[in-house]
Amino acid sequence: AQKVTQAQTEISVVEKEDVTLDCVYETRDTTYYLFWYKQPPSGELVFLIRRNSFDEQNEISGRYSWNFQKSTSSFNFTITASQVVDSAVYFCALSEWTGGGNKLTFGTGTQLKVEL
């Protein structure tokens, strides 16, 4: 069975600090995809990034960066110079191919609070 662990339940930082959200996953698939989603208080899950298991290059998008390490089964997410608008719950997810579609297995999420 697939599993995603986000050990950090809640993180509080002061604006402009850098923050890293951890994600560790378990799967027996040799090919898999990992995702990060953001869930602001409004409730809608916003897609941030998708990574496949064959691509271990780190990715940067503005203030966001992702570090994928297959050797440690981790896919961590860093926000540089955090802003109040970054306050949300962030979910890491792993896709499982079921022969006709993909089920996403989510972690329990990390609540990020960015304060002035």
Added chain:
Amino acid sequence: DTGVSQNPRHKITKRGQNVTFRCDPISEHNRLYWYRQTLGQGPEFLTYFQNEAQLEKSRLLSDRFSAERPKGSFSTLEIQRTEQGDSAMYLCASSEQGSRETQYFGPGTRLLVL
């Protein structure tokens, strides 16, 4: 291009009543997924459709739950004889057909069973 929409956004019902939720996916997406999210947890997979065919159902989907996607466009999720344990956020997502496509989520329907 509009995103995934869900109606209603909030629903309060009494235990034992039936409720129905609707999801309209992104127009060119032929896969549609339902998830349930309880407080403090990540979303959990319930079921999914490819066009009008329901291809998989989770064990979480008891006999009181039924989902349809009659014309391969919008989908409905019905819960019969609601119980307090059904209180949750019900999320719908859609995606294009592909081996590892990205799922885009709607705003969800928050259900409270009194």
